[in-house]
Amino acid sequence: MSTYDDLAARAQRLDEADPLARFRDAFVDSADVVAYLDGNSLGRPVRATRDRLSAFIDGAWGDRLIRSWDEQWFHAPTEVGDRLGALTLGAAPGQVIVADSTTVMLYKLIRAAVDNAAERNEIVVDTGNFPTDRFVVEGIAAERGLVLRWIDPDPVAGVGVDDVRAVLGPRTGLVLLSHVAFRSGAVADLPTITAAAHEAGALVLWDLCHSAGALDVQLDAAGADLAVGCTYKYLNGGPGSPAFGYVSQMAQDRVAQPIQGWMGAADPFAMGHSYAGAAGIRQFVSGTPPVLAMQPMVDMLDLIEEAGIATIREKSIALTGFAIEVADELLAPHGVVLSSPREAARRGSHVLLDHPDFREVTARLWEVGVIPDFRPPTGLRVGLSPLSTSFAEVVRGLEETRRLLA
Amino acid sequence: MSTYDDLAARAQRLDEADPLARFRDAFVDSADVVAYLDGNSLGRPVRATRDRLSAFIDGAWGDRLIRSWDEQWFHAPTEVGDRLGALTLGAAPGQVIVADSTTVMLYKLIRAAVDNAAERNEIVVDTGNFPTDRFVVEGIAAERGLVLRWIDPDPVAGVGVDDVRAVLGPRTGLVLLSHVAFRSGAVADLPTITAAAHEAGALVLWDLCHSAGALDVQLDAAGADLAVGCTYKYLNGGPGSPAFGYVSQMAQDRVAQPIQGWMGAADPFAMGHSYAGAAGIRQFVSGTPPVLAMQPMVDMLDLIEEAGIATIREKSIALTGFAIEVADELLAPHGVVLSSPREAARRGSHVLLDHPDFREVTARLWEVGVIPDFRPPTGLRVGLSPLSTSFAEVVRGLEETRRLLA
Known part of the structure; x- marks a missing residue:
């Protein structure tokens, strides 16, 4: 097995064991996006929001009208x-x-x-x-x-x-x-x-x-x-x-x-x-x-509320930890540098990777449905939204990055 | 025929002749409101907004995600x-x-x-x-x-x-x-x-x-x-x-x-x-x-855009003019004073009426589905939203006001 196959298998096991995995279905899907790594710029919509807004228009706004301010x-x-x-x-x-x-x-x-x-x-x-x-x-x-x-x-x-x-x-x-x-x-x-x-x-x-x-x-x-x-x-x-x-x-x-x-x-x-x-x-x-x-x-x-912020933070740490591991394996050999802290407690929910070609790479990643963020001058920012991001997305997104660098 | 019947018949003719009458169907209805006279505080939702927001969630937000900022x-x-x-x-x-x-x-x-x-x-x-x-x-x-x-x-x-x-x-x-x-x-x-x-x-x-x-x-x-x-x-x-x-x-x-x-x-x-x-x-x-x-x-x-702002302004003037006429007929005998200009060119799209009992009257109007605004100390504010308000609503709302004062 290649390094990538190993990592993909690991991702699958991590997703299966993820106590928050079921929350991924709570979000609206994007047809052409295979790895959304920018939930730290714009989070996906929650599916329930469609109904909430319709009900809001028909009810609190359309039916109760000005009375809703008091109510x-x-x-x-x-x-x-x-x-x-x-x-x-x-x-x-x-x-x-x-x-x-x-x-x-x-x-x-x-x-x-x-x-x-x-x-x-x-x-x-x-x-x-x-x-x-x-x-x-x-x-x-x-x-x-x-x-x-x-x-x-x-x-x-x-x-x-x-x-x-x-x-x-x-x-x-x-x-x-x-x-x-x-x-x-x-x-x-x-x-x-x-x-x-x-x-x-x-x-x-x-x-x-x-x-x-x-x-x-x-x-x-x-x-x-x-x-x-x-x-x-x-x-x-x-x-x-x-x-x-x-x-x-x-x-x-x-x-x-x-x-x-x-x-x-x-x-x-x-x-x-x-x-x-x-x-x-x-x-x-x-x-x-x-x-x-x-x-x-x-x-x-x-x-x-249902997931609990402590469990969400645990998943966030697991996701960023896995992203670092994958980057070390797949991207470091291509000259990619990790520009985020390695210690779990010092990491937020996104990881920054640097490489001189990342401006162009990001544009090409977007074309194949892998959506991270580019941060000048050379940063690829991988945002991991704990309730909506899978481990599989991490490995998929970084493998596409590797392919483009290779 | 009573004065009210006359006015109601006039309202019907005005609504029938109103070139903007068809726009009323473009707004969400409220089940219990018989006269919404507060569109100048909160306008009714446009029906199309329900679909626009659903499409927005599924499309520009949910499907295109962060890419919509550029797009x-x-x-x-x-x-x-x-x-x-x-x-x-x-x-x-x-x-x-x-x-x-x-x-x-x-x-x-x-x-x-x-x-x-x-x-x-x-x-x-x-x-x-x-x-x-x-x-x-x-x-x-x-x-x-x-x-x-x-x-x-x-x-x-x-x-x-x-x-x-x-x-x-x-x-x-x-x-x-x-x-x-x-x-x-x-x-x-x-x-x-x-x-x-x-x-x-x-x-x-x-x-x-x-x-x-x-x-x-x-x-x-x-x-x-x-x-x-x-x-x-x-x-x-x-x-x-x-x-x-x-x-x-x-x-x-x-x-x-x-x-x-x-x-x-x-x-x-x-x-x-x-x-x-x-x-x-x-x-x-x-x-x-x-x-x-x-x-x-x-x-x-x-x-x-479809109605044109000049036509909207004409309807607004017709609505406030009619409200003043109805107030003169039905409410002035009960001591209600018009606190808005009478000249068409000096009137906005709402009319203020004053009476010492209007705080209490407004609360009771709301109970019967007539929704104007109260403005202290004694003002009943009748807001007339040109595309969504009918002449019938005007006469209905002010007739209820008369009944409560009587």
Whole structure:
């Protein structure tokens, strides 16, 4: 047997033994895709979402019409938020809302953190953070006259606590980091870095875009302050689905967000003369909640509830571990380098491989129904969505990669 | 025959003669609603939306997966925006985007207008504007050290050009007004007020929430600068559907928005080190476009294209005119006062009636399937969505109101 045959047989055994295998049928299939390795950019739709949206149109929207705002929709940002908090973020009720885009939520929570930070005029951020995080914080720094203290992390290992400690100081107001790096997938040590920032008197805002729904994020246990994330990756909310924002109970008393909208006011329908923010997490809502756009993620939350986030994380580790093993066997001989951490605990749910030809290879992989992501300059990013990705897809996708390189 | 019978017969004749009557079948029905008079808060779903969303889940999302971003979604904010501009706003291509909530879009465009206004540190706004407009601008004024110059308009007639002229001055940077007042439905003289503001060297930001899809708004012809609006009223986008923003070609060179996100960057997938805004209207996009949430409004744009906005406006005027006639006949004898302009050209697509008992009456109307809106302190707001509301509904709804008052 060839190496490939061995690995394919191993994949089959792993799929057979996978306690979450049955969840794959819960997702809509794509006719021409043989290996979808980009669920970390856009998760597949849950099959139930088709019926949920039809029922929503006929029922809550079409039949109940405006009455649904009183009956259920008004509380959607906090109700879906609480559920997301409980199932995936380790957040007690009253700390999570679903609203806005990730970019807008980042803007609101960064501003919330720095606006009242007085002489703490420095924000710590890393050059490896996702572009929108860097762009937003650059804009805020320019507008508010703040200083950005840049960390230039190791591209594979990501940001470590020592990197953060090196730039923390008495003027640090906020540390803005991704929990899982969007390129390497390295997992930052959220509890330790949070504690280090707190020792220095700073708040931390965690970007959970590549964590939520795949990792067991324990925000409350870590004493986290602020977090944001998107819901179209491992939460399968669909293209451009709303973001979420977490503001810890303690931070809620210390910060205020700048986009004062009627849906975050204490009594929106009083149509009063001046803004008075609602109590608690509600004050972080600005405009009319994107209720229709929240529906698909609810189906995914149902699946996550059934599977359990700890089991999902185990599958994620198994998938990335297998992807690394396959890459070592099939791709390393062709000069492919692993650019993600090898330790299980340091890996998110995607793996980055580098090779000078990967831009062209990715384009050709797409043509044969193998769909990873390309990340400049030379990265092939293999995203593994625990509930919808099989081990067979991993080996199939990487074997096609090998063939194209060979 | 009683007055009611006369009016009901008139309604029947009007419905029979209505050139847009056939469009009513294009909307989802509600089982228990006999008169839906709140399409100006939440438009009914278009029947085609059910199939569009199912096809979207199976096709663009579920089958094409991440590839749809390249194939079509990336340009959705400007493509849907251009269509909205052409069909309802009188805006040439390249000036409208669909994104964010109305509140967030207001924040972005107000900031865009005032951030670089140098010594022009005053914003003109009226006390009758919708709460979120006032709340957002209050927040911005507090944050930027700007002065709000309040107009206190006549509650029926709304803001006139003389009201605006009285507070315009060399320090005015921005005038923020609603085109159609959310309470009285009064239509502001958009071209004249825009010209007056320009004479004073100020920009104008028009809130079109109660205009878009019902009135023939001629933004380009008026030389407008900036506008925002929502799409869940007369554009039937569903609860919390995304907002739109208009920035005239000329204004695009003068203003910049504060929420610098990757999807408004010149080359989002370069994942570059610093933000460089895209050319043109695209720079006003911040986060990932809410593509799924844009789908329902596309069905309504199809209907608007078929009906034509001028014909829609005629029907709107006929509906509000008939509502006023019915209110005069049936409700005035019970002490109900019309709080909307009587002239056709000054009326939007809703009518406000006042009576001290209307809070309680509205609650009882809802119980019998007549659904207007209550607006404190004593307003019954009758919203008339031109493509989905019949004349029969108007008379039925106001007759129930009469019965409850009697």
